[in-house]
Amino acid sequence: MVTGRTLNQTTDIETLERVAAETRLRVLEMSSRAKTAHLGGALSCIDILTALYGAVLRIDPEHPENSDRDRCILSKGHAISAMYACLAKWGFFPEAELVHYNAENSRLPEQPSPGCAPGIEWATGSLGHGLSVALGMALAGRMAGRSYNCYAVMSDGECEEGSIWEAAMMAAQRKVDRLVAIVDYNKLQATGRVNEIMAMDPLPDKWRAFGWHCQEVDGHDMGALVAALERARAFGEQPSVIVAHTVKGKGVSFMEDDNNWHYRSPTEEEVKTARIELGLADASLLSGGSSQQ
Amino acid sequence: MRNAFAQEITHLAWANDRVVLLMGDIGNRLFDEYKEAFGERFFNCGVGEANMVSVAAGIAASGFRPVCYTITPFMTARCYEQTRIDVCYHNVPVVIVGTGAGLSYASLGATHHSFDDIALMRVLPEMRVFCPGDAMEVRACLRLALEQEGPVYIRLGKKNEPVVHESPPELEVGQFFRVAEGENVCLLSCGNMLPEVMQVRERLQGEDISTEVMSCFSVKPLDEDCLARAFGRFDVVATIEEHSKIGGFGAAVAEWRADHPAGGAQLLRFGIGDAFFHQAGGQAYLRRLAGLDAPSMAGQILSKLAARA
Incomplete structure (x- = not known):
């Protein structure tokens, strides 16, 4: 039985903010070494993931398949470097393993495969799947009489997939109160501004109209995120969504709100600059050889 | 069904x-x-x-x-x-x-x-x-x-189709089910064509063509032992399915045949051609258009046998 907090979790906001900064540095290093894309969207969801793993989820890294654990699916699978770094940070596997991200035959592919690493609940990468899968897991929990919660972290562009709204309708109809969706609303998708490509706004009103309890938060305010996630968990009779207003590339001034970082990976010099901006000039770096590519 | x-x-x-x-x-x-x-x-x-x-x-x-x-x-x-x-x-x-x-x-x-x-x-x-x-x-x-x-x-097909078996047969994954034994022709029936295939058999038996019928419910995995036996033993092996001839059961058998060329049987594939149906009409009518009715299939098999003789 997974009860209470099991990850050396904390509600100390300063601690969570420091861990989030360290996780950002890892993600920057991973992208730089592996020459992988999707860095901006990884940086925008790190505070959300840190709040979840650091303060909210009931899950034991020593027993990551415990049937009573909370389930968390990163539905925006292109940002999985953030999830890998977060899982490593919270003890699911050694942080040193992050150097193998996207290396041949490693268990940390550029986008996750099923069960590739401890704590990875679902292989995502194709958008619009994670919410339905989390809904299925929540329905299974209800049928089995278990009390775990299911979380799906989605991108804003992902909400253009019709399947998201199929899941939204069914979750509300079935009153699945143990389902929590978090939208990383960074306002940018692959080729431009979300609201210039599709009529996304008013996004919170859309979720409310679909029967969900909806909270809006600053997705980089750790205290607000933890409080919203705690409220979402306690909310009965309705599924709950948190629309987290975020900034793509958050934490590194020259990456923030610049969509080139949907595709670019940083040079070693850029990582050095970012490291100072993150307040981690003295932090240790990943070791284990040079870039894989 | x-x-x-x-x-x-x-x-x-x-x-x-x-x-x-x-x-x-x-x-x-x-x-x-x-x-x-x-x-x-x-x-x-x-x-x-x-x-x-x-x-x-x-x-x-x-x-x-x-x-x-x-x-x-x-x-x-x-x-x-x-x-x-x-x-x-x-x-x-x-x-x-x-x-x-x-x-x-x-x-x-x-x-x-x-x-x-x-x-x-x-x-x-x-x-x-x-x-x-x-x-x-x-x-x-x-x-x-x-x-x-x-x-x-x-x-599945629809409802109220003719029932061939009296009770649920014992099925195994990867093993076709023999519905009728025969010596000359082997009809590999896929899915809801089975009642029609039994009529094909009746017509062939009427022409003194001993005809075996296998219900090939396990399209994947295929019954490779059955295919090896059929191509080695019969004059004609025919696949019959209410599906496109592209990519369906007959295609799976043809793929297997290409990889396992032993045995002298002639392969005939009955299925739907590479076109949509635009006509109004029921299942029996569209089957006739596709050549998936018993008289048409039996006729083609008899022609093939005659050509081999």
Whole structure:
């Protein structure tokens, strides 16, 4: 039985903010070494993931398949470097393993495969799947009489997939109160501004109209995120969504709100600059050889 | 077939409390008995097949045995990517049931025709493909499907088709079922063509052509021993399916044949050509247009035998 907090979790906001900064540095290093894309969207969801793993989820890294654990699916699978770094940070596997991200035959592919690493609940990468899968897991929990919660972290562009709204309708109809969706609303998708490509706004009103309890938060305010996630968990009779207003590339001034970082990976010099901006000039770096590519 | 499915899943749900039924807003009153007994394990997912399949995958990953059911093109093509990624890539035990396959819904037009579903499903890694030949085989296939550790696709016809078997046969994965023995011609019947194939046999027997009939419910995996035996022993081996000749059961047999060229039998493939149907008409009419009626198929087989003589 997974009860209470099991990850050396904390509600100390300063601690969570420091861990989030360290996780950002890892993600920057991973992208730089592996020459992988999707860095901006990884940086925008790190505070959300840190709040979840650091303060909210009931899950034991020593027993990551415990049937009573909370389930968390990163539905925006292109940002999985953030999830890998977060899982490593919270003890699911050694942080040193992050150097193998996207290396041949490693268990940390550029986008996750099923069960590739401890704590990875679902292989995502194709958008619009994670919410339905989390809904299925929540329905299974209800049928089995278990009390775990299911979380799906989605991108804003992902909400253009019709399947998201199929899941939204069914979750509300079935009153699945143990389902929590978090939208990383960074306002940018692959080729431009979300609201210039599709009529996304008013996004919170859309979720409310679909029967969900909806909270809006600053997705980089750790205290607000933890409080919203705690409220979402306690909310009965309705599924709950948190629309987290975020900034793509958050934490590194020259990456923030610049969509080139949907595709670019940083040079070693850029990582050095970012490291100072993150307040981690003295932090240790990943070791284990040079870039894989 | 669909009534047999509804009865059998209700029966199986009594025996196994992990069985869950998800359906896409079809089958008016078909599942009343199931719903009454197992309301908490029944989900009408509405007209949203993509969500239904991913929900089923999440349910399966959490220890239950979900069965998804709706009209074939919506159960296969409409939500193909969800089946591919959430079900097959994760190798979770979801049973996907397409009803009204082939030309069962002939009069409703191309939106409801499904002669590409075997092709779509059999190309997916981890997926097993079962095409039962009559209502009794439906029951046997569903039982077998729920014993598998990974995904299964079951292809159903409509309701009230002629029943060939008196009781559910004992089926094994990867083993075709011999319905009738013969010496000269082997008819490999796939799915709901079985009653028509039995009529083909009658016509050939009437011409003193000893004809074997195999119900090839296990399209994936194929029964390779049966194929090796058939191509080595018979003069003509014919595949018969209410599906496109591209990518279906006959194509699977032809692929196998290309890799295993031993044996002298002539392969004949009966199926639907590479075109949509634009005409109004029922299943029997469209089958005649496709050459899938017993007189036409028997005639072609006799011509082939005459040419070989």
